[in-house]
Amino acid sequence: MISLSVNGAAGRMGRQLLAAIDERDDARIGAAADAPGQACIGVDTSVLAGGSPSGVQVADNVAALASGSDVIIDFTAPSVSLALLDALQGLDTRVVIGTTGFSGEQLTRLHEHAVHRPILFAPNYSVGVTVTLSLLQQAARAFGDDYDVEIIEAHHRHKVDAPSGTALKMGEVVADALERDLASCAVYGREGITGARDSRTIGFETIRAGDIIGEHTVLFAGAGERIEITHKATDRMTFARGAVRGAVWLASQPSGLYDMTHVLGLDSQRG
Ligand code: NAD
16 A cells, blocks of 8 residues: 655645545555645645545644655645755655746756656646647647647636646647757747747747636647647546556656656657
């Protein structure tokens, strides 16, 4: 039985993660934590996730979170995820990170941590998005530079980073397939007299509204046709179940940085 713990337990994703662990026969909730001062501190995790009492109370510190955990699942904020990794030094706990919105410098720190422990890091844990990334690679290679690429994403009004980590990952996959550098070819939104479209750019459009869980469309538009590859999440449990599946998989991996393509065995099809 693998012991999985959740950081950010009271969050939109934290609650779903607790429920997703509860669904499995091969894993149990080892510990849960949220920020000091939150109303959930000290309560049984079942108050957050439903179901019968787990006997695990939500803690407000990393020591309690790490104790007895094989894998910690963290969906919080970039500074919180990095502070967790710093605080785990000396322990062999594995970490699944779902947080998005890391800066370049923060990503470098995350990569450094993966030298010493197994870390699974994906901007989107749904199986559907992971498969969509493979489809995008194939499509971009076939369409080449003759098709304009635009990425449109929509999320709920509470989301704090834009474009979404998933949209950026989709952009990265397409840019790599087209042998472009995303940092220099990305265009984020347009306004005013923009001039004609530069054919080597990849455009990003962001919608923030209501309770949209997560929608991504990659548009390839050429002369006389356009192709749209769309993924729509309709339930956060799709991310939570994927992350928990990844956590169980990570429990038997050596140190290194992994993503969902490794969990699904799709990594050998890259390149
Ligand atoms: P949320 O704001 O609902 O939840 C974040 C939780 O983290 C809150 O309960 C907050 O109190 C807690 N937190 C803050 N500081 C903390 C600390 N120091 N220690 C412990 N907990 C702390 O946000 P959310 O919608 O659950 O999203 C969280 C992150 O997950 C975001 O970055 C979001 O983009 C990302 N996300 C990723 C995926 C994916 O599949 N990878 C899917 C959905 C959301």
